[in-house]
Amino acid sequence: MVKVAVLGASGGIGQPLSLLLKLNECVTELALYDIVNSPGVAADLGHINTPARVTGYLPADEGLKRALTNAHLIVIPAGVPRKPGMTRDDLFKINAGIVRDLATGIAQHASNAYVLIISNPVNSTVPIVVEVLKKHCVFNPKKIFGVTTLDVIRASTFSSEVSGADPCEVRVPVVGGHSGPTIVPLLSQISPPQSFSKEQIEKLTHRIQYGGDEVVKAKDGAGSATLSMAQAGARFAASILEATVKGKAGIIEPSYVCLEADKDRGAHLKSAVGGLEYFSHNIELGPEGIHKICEIGDITEYEKKLLETAIPELKLSIEKGAKTTITNCIYF
Structure with missing residues (x-):
């Protein structure tokens, strides 16, 4: 049995994300949680002829606990979307409490699950989740992921529009974080x-x-x-399930992670990025979650400058x- 829980399942990301997860053959139970409408979303998806059983939960009657119990994978798209003129700081003020x-709930009812965080601003919400899990002494750095897949998807799409390549075949590493100047393609x-001209690189980077x-x-x-974020989240979730359920090796995906997930490579990368505790880069997935953090490799002077701008942000x-507050715990 592979149970996946979606927290914020009735929202603009949550509904299409839940649809895509319902279609994933690895999922046998899909638990949808939100403050409104989740039973209706579950009923709708339940009519789709795939094996996954779908249930919907509201806050009443210990809905969060019931949604989380025995979950193998948890995906969090909960929170308000960004609107015109709204900054990531504005988002943080609203979404921080929701994510916390x-x-x-995860610390209390599903501490061994793999947790995928979509709620923005990811650069801040991932540390929130980590600190809460640390307080409850259940933090496993190999199982916490900030979903930055959309940045890579956009990089493939936008660069292919310039080059004429097949976007399905193109991969562009994107490092740093998941907001504006912290995104470093x-x-x-x-x-x-x-090959791109200097002007093309600058325009592509900004886009x-x-x-x-x-x-x-x-x-x-x-x-x-x-919709694009839902597809990105579903893609990353599928990769996690392929690695942790099917045992498929060599899966590489981008993610914003706590660098202590890989003691050796993480420490090396931390030193290279000004001592940051969290960073987005390609990771290799394994049965326990993060198998290793990949090397950045050689980058251009332009990319070095982008990284220098991203680090303080x-x-x-x-x-x-x-x-x-960080408590003294023994981590996994």
């Missing part, structure tokens, strides 16, 4: 190899960093990137999220 409460490491703004503007205040975001 959900993390407390390494176009020099694009695969298959492609990848601020791709979310395109959607917010195009939706004219009616929403943010929900990331530091501030991490400090903002990591306000929970």
Whole structure:
């Protein structure tokens, strides 16, 4: 039995994400939790002819506990979406409390689950979850992931529009964080190899960093990137399930993670990025979650400057999220 819980399942990301997870053959039980409408979403998805059984829970009657109990994988898209003129700081003020409460539920009822955090701002919400789990002495750094897959998907799509390559075949490493200037696309490491002019690199970099703004503007205040984010979240969830349920080796995905998940490579990367505790980069997944953090490799002078700009921004975001008192615990 493989139970997946979606926390925030009735929202703009949560509904299409839940649909895509219902179609995943690894999932045998899909538990949907939200403050409204989750039983209705569950009933709707339950009519789809795939084996996964779907249940919906509300806060009443210990709904969060019931949704989380025995979960193998938890995906958190809960929170308010970004609107025109809204900064990541504005989002933080609203979403921080939501994520903290959900993390407390996870610590109490599903401490061994793999946790995928979509709720923005990811640069801060991941440290919130980590600090809550540390307070409850159940923190396993190999099982906590900030979902930054959308940045890589955008990089593949946007660069292919310029080069004419098949976007399904293109991979661009994106490092740093998951907001504006903290997003650092390494176009020099694009695969298959492609050449771009300096002007093209600068334009592509800016578009990848601020791709979310395109959607917010195009939706004219009616929403943010929900469908593409749902697909990105489902892709990452599928990779986690392939590695942890099916035992498939060599799966590489980007994620914003706590660098102590890989003692050796994480320490080396931490030193290279100004002592940051969290960083987004390619990771290799394994049966226990994070098998290893990949090396950054050689980067251009332009990319080094982008990284230099990203580091202080990331530091501030991490400090903002990591306000929970750290207790002395023995970690996994």
